[in-house]
Amino acid sequence: MLSIRQLGVSFTQYDQGLNQRQLTVITDLDLEVQAGEVVAVVGASGSGKSLLAHAVLGILPDNAQVTGSLRFKGQPLTPARCAQLRGQDIALIPQSVGYLDPLMKVGPQVRRVAQLGGLSKAAAQTAVGxxxxxxxxxxxxxxxxxxxxxxxxxxRVLVATAVVSQADLVIADEPTPGLHPEIATETLTHLRELADEGRGVMVITHDIEAALQIADRVAVFYAGTTVEIAAAADFPERLRHPYTQALWRSLPQNDFIPVPGHQPSPDQLPTGCLFSDRCPWFTPDCAAERPALRSVRGGLVRCIHAD
Structure with a gap:
């Protein structure tokens, strides 16, 4: 349903005076979402998770440049097609509640989305209720x-907005913070139900364990790229990338061991592996060039030492 190949996102910024510079925040990012599955996207803040969602929806700012391939149902996601599909075939549950129109009551906002999805006024009112x-x-x-x-x-209103739409692809950007645990669990369960009905669902989250409750696959982002795509069943014993393993061990309910060092800044990315300066597996070969995403044990990993 959604296919992303070698996605790059950069921003034109002014440095000093009228001097411009290009800041690359996403590079060589790959991901697929199939109909009927939930793909969880996890990673530290600043790894490019929300920017990916904005690129798919075509809502990046004017100073953004996008390279690579973005395809929805086999067709390129051009700016014009993004505008046509947004809110109808592709729905977003945004991270910020500021996406709600402050000048419009919430009921009519959700009903409008339902009607854009093809429901009559009466059917939309019933669906919203x-x-x-x-x-x-x-x-x-x-x-x-x-x-x-x-x-x-x-x-919860934002979640309801996406649920009442007839979108084939639902992108949920941190859908559960601020929700009561029972409502959070029910929200995730409903996203799973949407996938079971044949929709594609991408869940962007920091909560790996919550994602594993509903996800079929997990994509791990680091410094603007995909470092591993693993089946949910691979956690934790069959993980391939050292960053994914370290991310899992850093959780409070696991070993609670922090990952040493810091994620590199977009304007200071290393030539080779982006995780090389923090990696316990580092060898000089890691610094030579950026590793490609390759298949290992049924998953995808960007590491020359993974086996």
Whole structure:
């Protein structure tokens, strides 16, 4: 359904005076989302997760340049096609509640999305009422503006917006922060149900264990690139990349061992492996060139030492 090959995203910035520079924040990023599956995208802050979602939706700022291949259902995602598909065939559950229109009541906002998906006015009203009830939002919530509801309620409204759409691809950018644990679990379960109905679902999250509850595959990002794509069943024993292994061990419920060092800045990326200065497997060959994404034990990994 969604195919991304060697995606690059850079931004033109002014340095001093009128001098411009190019800041590359995503490079050689690869990912696929099939119909009927949930792909979780995990990684540290600044690894390019949300930028990927914005690139797919065509909502990057004007100073952004995109290279590589982005295809949806086999056809290129051109800017014009992104605008046509956005909110209809491709739906976003954004990370920030600021995406809600502050001048419009939340009920009409969600109903408008349902109608854009092809539902009649009456059917849209029914779908909104049913979805709001599912996420413990009282009927009176529909008549309130975003500033009149709590942050957790606003996030549930965003989830409801994507759920009532008829989108074939749903991108959920950190859909559970601020939700009660039971509602968070139910939200993830519903995303799984959407995939079981034949939709493609991409879940961007910091919570690896939550993602593993519903994901078929997990894509691990580091410094703007894909370092590993593994089946959910591969966690933790069959992981291939040293960063993925270290990320898993850093969780409080696991060994709680922090990954030493820092993710490289986009304007100071090393020539070779992006993880080389923090990697326990480092050899001089790692610094020679950027490793390619290759198949190892049924998964994909960007490491010359993985076997």
């Amino acid at each position: 049913r979805t709001f009830n599912r996420y413990d939002l009282l009927p009176s919530t529909q008549g309130r503006y975003p500033f009149q509801i709590s942050g957790g309620m606003a996030r």
